[in-house]
Amino acid sequence: MIENNKTRTKIILVRHGECQGNREGLFRGRSDFSLNEVGVAQAQELAKEMKIYQPIKIFTSPLSRAKQTAEIISQECKIEIEICEGMNNIGLGPWEGKPKQFIAQKYPEEWQIWLEEPERLNVSGMESLDQVQQRARGELNRIIKNCTGKTVIVVSHRAVLKPLIASCIEINKPYFWRIHMDTASYSILHYEQLRGFTLVQLNQTKHLQEFISEWE
Numbered sequence: 001m002i003e004n005n006k007t008r009t010k011i012i013l014v015r016h017g018e019c020q021g022n023r024e025g026l027f028r029g030r031s032d033f034s035l036n037e038v039g040v041a042q043a044q045e046l047a048k049e050m051k052i053y054q055p056i057k058i059f060t061s062p063l064s065r066a067k068q069t070a071e072i073i074s075q076e077c078k079i080e081i082e083i084c085e086g087m088n089n090i091g092l093g094p095w096e097g098k099p100k101q102f103i104a105q106k107y108p109e110e111w112q113i114w115l116e117e118p119e120r121l122n123v124s125g126m127e128s129l130d131q132v133q134q135r136a137r138g139e140l141n142r143i144i145k146n147c148t149g150k151t152v153i154v155v156s157h158r159a160v161l162k163p164l165i166a167s168c169i170e171i172n173k174p175y176f177w178r179i180h181m182d183t184a185s186y187s188i189l190h191y192e193q194l195r196g197f198t199l200v201q202l203n204q205t206k207h208l209q210e211f212i213s214e215w216e
Contacts, residue, residue: 009144010151011189012053013161014073016066017042018183022212025100028157029092034064042184042208043069047076049186049207053151055079059143060155061087069184070155086139089157090132093125100216115216117174129176133163140164144191158214161187168197182211 017039021028035043050073058081060070067083074081095103104111113121119129136156143152156164158181166175168189181187181203188201205211 006149007192009148009191010053011140011144011191012050012055012151012153013165013187013189014046014050014069014153014155015158015161015181015183015185016061016063016069016155017046018212019065021097022183022214027092027095027098027100027103028089029096030063030089031097032064035068038210039065039183040068040072042211043072044076045207045209046184046186047073050153051077055151055153057082057147057150058153058155059084059087059139061089061157061160063089063157066155066157070153073153073155084139084143084154086135086142087154087156087160090129090159091125091127093123093127095123095126118176119173129159129163132160133167136160136164137167140168165189165199165202169199180213180215182208182213184208184211 017035019033019039020036021031021033023036046069055077057079058070058074060066060081060083062083062085070081110121110123122128143154161181162176162179165179165187171178182205185203185205187203190198190200
């Protein structure tokens with residue numbers, strides 16, 4: 001069988017725009033931060049960029065910062081949004097909403113694991129990156145099955161998108177800090193049945209006037 005553009009699915013992976021939790025250096029997890037003023041501007045810039053790709057649908061995490069980003073893109077591109085629980089952010093349990101400096105002091109051993117190899121992190125009440133990767137990949141497989149040959153957008157969080165990319169292009173552990181994604185950036189995966197996934201772009205930010213680059 002000859003593969004062509006009609007059987008190639010384009011998945012645009014979008015990290016949500018900035019929220020106050022980003023600005024304050026907090027572990028966000030499932031804390032439901034809304035976009036701040038910068039985040040709204042980022043989403044508007046992102047929306048204009050997305051229009052170029054002519055997507056047919058947006059799939060988004062249910063959290064406000066992701067959903068608001070998706071809504072702004074939806075309005076610009078005039079396409080439907082679907083809420084996907086499988087693309088929800090990692091559940092961080094006792095770390096959620098806490099400053100990173102506080103976590104570093106209260107959980108020094110776990111903090112060091114987070115900095116070096118978060119795939120090994122095991123905190124009671126916290127979702128593991130393996131669990132995140134499994135559910136996000138399952139959701140992506142469903143999306144591709146239903147949208148074969150089309151262009152779609154997935155709006156989520158860096159702790160979801162990094163494991164997802166690693167799964168798709170088979171990056172072994174430790175992978176988390178080998179992939180970088182800024183707020184309101186986008187990355188592009190192509191999927192073909194014959195070849196599987198190809199990472200075409202990573203962490204594209206040329207459309208943004210302002211963004212925070214988080215390295216921990």
